[in-house]
Amino acid sequence: MKRVEVIIDNQVLSVRQDIPLIQALREQGILLPSLCYHRLLGGYGSCGLCVVEIYTEAGWRPRHACLLQPEAGLQVKTNTPTVLRLRARAARLLLRRGPFPKKEVEELLGHLVQKGEKTCFEPDDKEAAARSRAGNPAPGCILCGLCVRICEKIRKSRLTFLGRGKNLQVSFVSAEEEAAACGSCKACQRICPTGFIEPSAREAFKARLYK
Amino acid sequence: MRVPIISEVGGVSCVDELWEKMSEPGGRVINILNQIQKDVGFIPRALLAEVASRAGLAESQLHGLVSFFSSYRTRPTGKHLISVCYGTACYARGAPLIYERLVEELQLDADGTSPDGLFTVEQVYCVGACSRAPVIVVDNQVMGRVKASEVPFLVRKLRNTRD
Numbered sequence: 001m002k003r004v005e006v007i008i009d010n011q012v013l014s015v016r017q018d019i020p021l022i023q024a025l026r027e028q029g030i031l032l033p034s035l036c037y038h039r040l041l042g043g044y045g046s047c048g049l050c051v052v053e054i055y056t057e058a059g060w061r062p063r064h065a066c067l068l069q070p071e072a073g074l075q076v077k078t079n080t081p082t083v084l085r086l087r088a089r090a091a092r093l094l095l096r097r098g099p100f101p102k103k104e105v106e107e108l109l110g111h112l113v114q115k116g117e118k119t120c121f122e123p124d125d126k127e128a129a130a131r132s133r134a135g136n137p138a139p140g141c142i143l144c145g146l147c148v149r150i151c152e153k154i155r156k157s158r159l160t161f162l163g164r165g166k167n168l169q170v171s172f173v174s175a176e177e178e179a180a181a182c183g184s185c186k187a188c189q190r191i192c193p194t195g196f197i198e199p200s201a202r203e204a205f206k207a208r209l210y211k
Numbered sequence: 212m213r214v215p216i217i218s219e220v221g222g223v224s225c226v227d228e229l230w231e232k233m234s235e236p237g238g239r240v241i242n243i244l245n246q247i248q249k250d251v252g253f254i255p256r257a258l259l260a261e262v263a264s265r266a267g268l269a270e271s272q273l274h275g276l277v278s279f280f281s282s283y284r285t286r287p288t289g290k291h292l293i294s295v296c297y298g299t300a301c302y303a304r305g306a307p308l309i310y311e312r313l314v315e316e317l318q319l320d321a322d323g324t325s326p327d328g329l330f331t332v333e334q335v336y337c338v339g340a341c342s343r344a345p346v347i348v349v350d351n352q353v354m355g356r357v358k359a360s361e362v363p364f365l366v367r368k369l370r371n372t373r374d
Contacts, residue, residue: 157269162278171278173271209274209285210256 004072022065035193036144043067048090088116101195140196147188169207253284288331298337300344308359
């Protein structure tokens, strides 16, 4: 297992090179917030909470830690005003997809929003938030893709994203011979960060390509 | 008239046959879906499942693919297909007025099909005749400079045509 030295918040750390930065840092006890990352499924970059700043030729630039592979000499900052502000913005957008059955998620997001506001005041547009909450066909789902990816990983592949853009939704695709089987493994239910999949994927995800 | 390669009834063997014909491995699935849509008018679920198993993909993956492209249909269209151009030029020259008039006149359902199954209305993005905006395409025939007030006459004319 190859290790490399990286500089995290001005401290030199030796981390594993073969895993995404977010996981390498977790193993060193540095916990970045994230909702869409899982160590078995790899980086996905959808929630935007694990953002860090890295030093590039063009100066400090924000990157998703889950999509970043550690390299020798990589300089990372996890706590700058820019990072906190970007996290707060991502958290605010995610909160609009609520309310969430798991209250911890709302607490985490609320906390990140607050931390960002200390560095840069961005007033919450209450009206826009209410509008996007009202127009959301699946409140509680943040479209992180964990359920779709785990279902594919375990080779059941009963879940998919339907549509695109603001109409993007997760859909359950039934199969005749598996009609009774789905709902028993509960892999998607266990991996869902917000607790949306209840009581089963079939019932939680209403969108269907074929009615 | 060109004979359709695929019909809704003779799906299974046709997908196999078509699979052999399509040479480009990377474009096979999308080309076959295009062919199905062309011949059947929409993509029936049974055929989609057949394509999935032939390609070794999960059916759910193809559901995602089909849903990504708004021009793929998953339900049969009405006898007449009316496409209202929502390109910038047509939009600026009143395409929404035409569309709303059609919705009102035909009482379309969520899929854009009238309850009598005669009409399907869809929005498309630029048919390439911007100088004649606003444009609608009725059964593959482009009509330019359409006024919303002409919609009822058009509908009546189409209703009265007998094939």
